[in-house]
Amino acid sequence: MTKDTAASTAAPDRAPADTQWGLWEVFTQEGEGAPHEHAGSVHATTAEHAMQNARDVYARRGKVVSLWVVPTASIIASVPSDAGPMFDPGNDKAYRHPQFYKVPRGVRGL
Amino acid sequence: MNAENRERGTGNGEPGGYPPQAGGGNGATADSWVPGARPGGATSGVVENSTFEYLLRLADDRLVLGHRLSEWCGHAPILEEDIALANIALDLIGQASALLKLAGEIEGKGRTDDALAYFRDAIEFRNAQLVELPNGDFAATIVRQFLFDAWDVLLLERLTAATNESVAGISAKALKEARYHLRHSAEWVRMLGDGTAESHARAQRALDELWPYTHELFLVDATDREAVAAGIGVDTETLRLAWRETVDRVLREATLTRPKDGFAPRGGRTGRHTEHLGRMLADMQSLARAHPGATW
Amino acid sequence: MNDKNPTAAAGAPDTARRAPADDPALVAEFEARIAAGESIEPKDWMPERYRKQLIRMMSQHAHSEIVGMLPEGNWITRAPSLRRKMVLLAKVQDEAGHGLYIYCGTETLGIDREELVDQLLAGTAKYSSIFNYPTLTWADVGVIGWFVDGAAIVNQTMLAKASFGPYARAMVRICKEENFHKKQGYESVATLAAGTPEQKAMVQDAVNRWWWPSLMMFGPSDKDSPNSAELMRWRVKRESNDTLRQRFVDLTVPQARAVGLTLPDPDLRFDEASENWLFGEIDWKEFHDVISGNGPCNRERLAARRKAHEDGSWVRAAAEAYGAKRQAADAA
Numbered sequence: 001m002t003k004d005t006a007a008s009t010a011a012p013d014r015a016p017a018d019t020q021w022g023l024w025e026v027f028t029q030e031g032e033g034a035p036h037e038h039a040g041s042v043h044a045t046t047a048e049h050a051m052q053n054a055r056d057v058y059a060r061r062g063k064v065v066s067l068w069v070v071p072t073a074s075i076i077a078s079v080p081s082d083a084g085p086m087f088d089p090g091n092d093k094a095y096r097h098p099q100f101y102k103v104p105r106g107v108r109g110l
Numbered sequence: 111m112n113a114e115n116r117e118r119g120t121g122n123g124e125p126g127g128y129p130p131q132a133g134g135g136n137g138a139t140a141d142s143w144v145p146g147a148r149p150g151g152a153t154s155g156v157v158e159n160s161t162f163e164y165l166l167r168l169a170d171d172r173l174v175l176g177h178r179l180s181e182w183c184g185h186a187p188i189l190e191e192d193i194a195l196a197n198i199a200l201d202l203i204g205q206a207s208a209l210l211k212l213a214g215e216i217e218g219k220g221r222t223d224d225a226l227a228y229f230r231d232a233i234e235f236r237n238a239q240l241v242e243l244p245n246g247d248f249a250a251t252i253v254r255q256f257l258f259d260a261w262d263v264l265l266l267e268r269l270t271a272a273t274n275e276s277v278a279g280i281s282a283k284a285l286k287e288a289r290y291h292l293r294h295s296a297e298w299v300r301m302l303g304d305g306t307a308e309s310h311a312r313a314q315r316a317l318d319e320l321w322p323y324t325h326e327l328f329l330v331d332a333t334d335r336e337a338v339a340a341g342i343g344v345d346t347e348t349l350r351l352a353w354r355e356t357v358d359r360v361l362r363e364a365t366l367t368r369p370k371d372g373f374a375p376r377g378g379r380t381g382r383h384t385e386h387l388g389r390m391l392a393d394m395q396s397l398a399r400a401h402p403g404a405t406w
Numbered sequence: 407m408n409d410k411n412p413t414a415a416a417g418a419p420d421t422a423r424r425a426p427a428d429d430p431a432l433v434a435e436f437e438a439r440i441a442a443g444e445s446i447e448p449k450d451w452m453p454e455r456y457r458k459q460l461i462r463m464m465s466q467h468a469h470s471e472i473v474g475m476l477p478e479g480n481w482i483t484r485a486p487s488l489r490r491k492m493v494l495l496a497k498v499q500d501e502a503g504h505g506l507y508i509y510c511g512t513e514t515l516g517i518d519r520e521e522l523v524d525q526l527l528a529g530t531a532k533y534s535s536i537f538n539y540p541t542l543t544w545a546d547v548g549v550i551g552w553f554v555d556g557a558a559i560v561n562q563t564m565l566a567k568a569s570f571g572p573y574a575r576a577m578v579r580i581c582k583e584e585n586f587h588k589k590q591g592y593e594s595v596a597t598l599a600a601g602t603p604e605q606k607a608m609v610q611d612a613v614n615r616w617w618w619p620s621l622m623m624f625g626p627s628d629k630d631s632p633n634s635a636e637l638m639r640w641r642v643k644r645e646s647n648d649t650l651r652q653r654f655v656d657l658t659v660p661q662a663r664a665v666g667l668t669l670p671d672p673d674l675r676f677d678e679a680s681e682n683w684l685f686g687e688i689d690w691k692e693f694h695d696v697i698s699g700n701g702p703c704n705r706e707r708l709a710a711r712r713k714a715h716e717d718g719s720w721v722r723a724a725a726e727a728y729g730a731k732r733q734a735a736d737a738a
């Protein structure tokens with residue numbers, strides 16, 4: 001490393017790391033009104049760079065109108081063993097389903 | 111007239127200049143040496159020829175710079191950057207192709223974009239010297255890209271108002287691309303300038319070495335003036351202030367020092383290139399020239 | 407465990423994934439899910455061997471995409487027309503993107519891309535044999551698009567239904583993009599075959615050199631392939647190497663005939679009964695030489711990747727340092 005007399009310094013107190021950078025998850029919206037869907041991930045060290053990389057990797061074919069990037073570590077995911085309690089449909093609970101409600105015949109728009 | 115001839119002939123203000131003309135000295139121009147140029151040279155002020163020349167300048171900047179960037183493919187510092195640099199290269203080569211097609215139509219001799227790209231010699235190219243320089247390390251590539259992008263955005267903003275619909279259309283699309291290129295290169299200049307001591311040193315060195323070549327971007331000669339008068343060109347001298355502002359701002363954020371003005375190489379706009387262009391074209395054109403007339 | 411990547415962190419207690427012998431009840435449940443055609447996601451319980459096999463398979467695939475950029479990348483600067491230049495650059499860019507998708511999919515299994523890159527550069531990871539051959543002429547570029555991407559499509563279409571969710575999803579994305587590669591390759595080949603005598607000779611010569619290595623891409627016959635049976639049971643691999651190879655041959659032979667090119671196999675003949683194009687013996691010694699490091703370009707390919715990585719070290723470090731400074735500034 002060359003000696004540097006200008007303002008910039010290396011990251012304090014340790015040799016600069018050489019990694020493949022941090023991981024970010026990318027969500028793309030393909031068309032107005034569509035939901036953002038998980039597209040994959042990119043590596044970057046700042047949000048701006050993650051955004052640019054996400055655009056280059058997942059949005060260069062031009063169908064994407066909006067991008068979200070999130071540090072992977074910020075995502076809180078449900079745990080597979082939660083699936084039962086959290087996600088099982090309440091088939092035994094009739095009131096969640098439209099059929100529970102009796103309405104007069106012939107009423108439109110329901 | 112003679113002063114303009116000299117200016118166009120050499121770019122250095124020398125009378126006549128290289129290459130020598132069959133008829134001798136005065137009135138010699140680079141144009142009359144170029145195969146396909148109209149007899150009697152381009153100093154008669156014929157607008158079509160100036161337009162052709164001007165479009166070559168625009169196109170060749172992009173073709174040469176796009177080619178240089180494409181040399182990184184497969185060798186970039188990280189995968190994401192292989193993809194990013196290829197994107198920029200593709201945009202630039204696409205712009206070059208559109209501009210060369212238009213130039214060929216205006217020239218009216220049936221030269222396609224490929225004919226112009228692959229069958230002109232270095233001395234017929236009209237790019238600024240800045241873009242033909244070898245890539246160097248990643249810092250040199252990025253700093254060169256930034257200096258160009260900052261200029262390109264300003265240039266294209268003006269060109270979208272060109273009276274020639276094709277030029278305006280190409281420029282509008284290119285402007286969107288150039289804004290994105292600038293976003294990319296400016297961010298990297300910051301990352302390198304304000305990264306590690308090594309990256310800062312490399313970025314500063316690159317800036318110091320490339321700075322002299324930026325002056326050519328703002329030179330205006332007779333061809334430029336005719337193109338402006340014809341409604342398809344930009345007086346790039348008027349872009350200098352805004353360019354400086356952008357550059358100064360990013361350099362400040364990057365903790366880099368703007369080099370002093372001084373040495374100001376020029377000549378690319380009239381075919382006086384560095385030795386690098388000839389070698390680059392030898393690579394780029396070799397296969398096409400080995401099979402003239404073939405379709406690919 | 408990768409704390410940068412919570413999807414890789416075990417939802418189930420650590421002990422279940424690190425136990426030397428996987429709990430038989432969990433294994434049975436896992437295999438039932440596979441048999442039912444369910445998708446396994448990163449945080450689902452999986453046998454440690456499944457996880458390891460997938461890391462191996464996916465990372466090999468990703469490495470192949472990255473190394474694959476080099477033989478074609480060799481011709482970008484010499485592409486003989488602007489259109490071909492752009493098409494080739496876009497194709498090689500796509501390959502980088504495909505490698506990236508698959509590396510990201512691999513990372514969900516709890517391994518860092520840094521480690522994967524190190525494995526490739528150390529020579530301990532494998533990548534597809536085909537990329538160890540040189541591209542000697544422009545025609546090689548078209549033939550690679552036609553044969554190699556053609557073979558990859560046959561393989562990837564199968565993998566789009568792989569049991570591991572992130573791999574299957576990456577494959578779906580890749581398949582969409584891959585079709586353009588093969589078409590462009592074949593179009594280039596067709597143009598050359600109908601071109602000047604020099605061009606026609608160029609493309610026939612390229613076909614002669616790339617045909618057998620392309621057949622070898624599918625790997626040895628499954629009876630000789632140690633991993634196949636297990637991968638099939640786990641629905642990571644859905645069809646045998648031989649089946650896929652035959653499918654590729656059946657697709658490609660008519661394509662060659664359509665443009666007046668011959669394939670360098672005197673034993674090639676159409677079998678009415680099976681409706682297959684039967685082909686000659688593959689020289690498996692060549693295959694084994696190439697995958698063990700002694701193909702024509704193995705050393706050059708790795709050297710190029712090592713150089714890019716080493717030259718890029720200070721750049722990556724700069725981005726890290728910059729990112730750390732921005733974080734510190736934001737926190738302040």
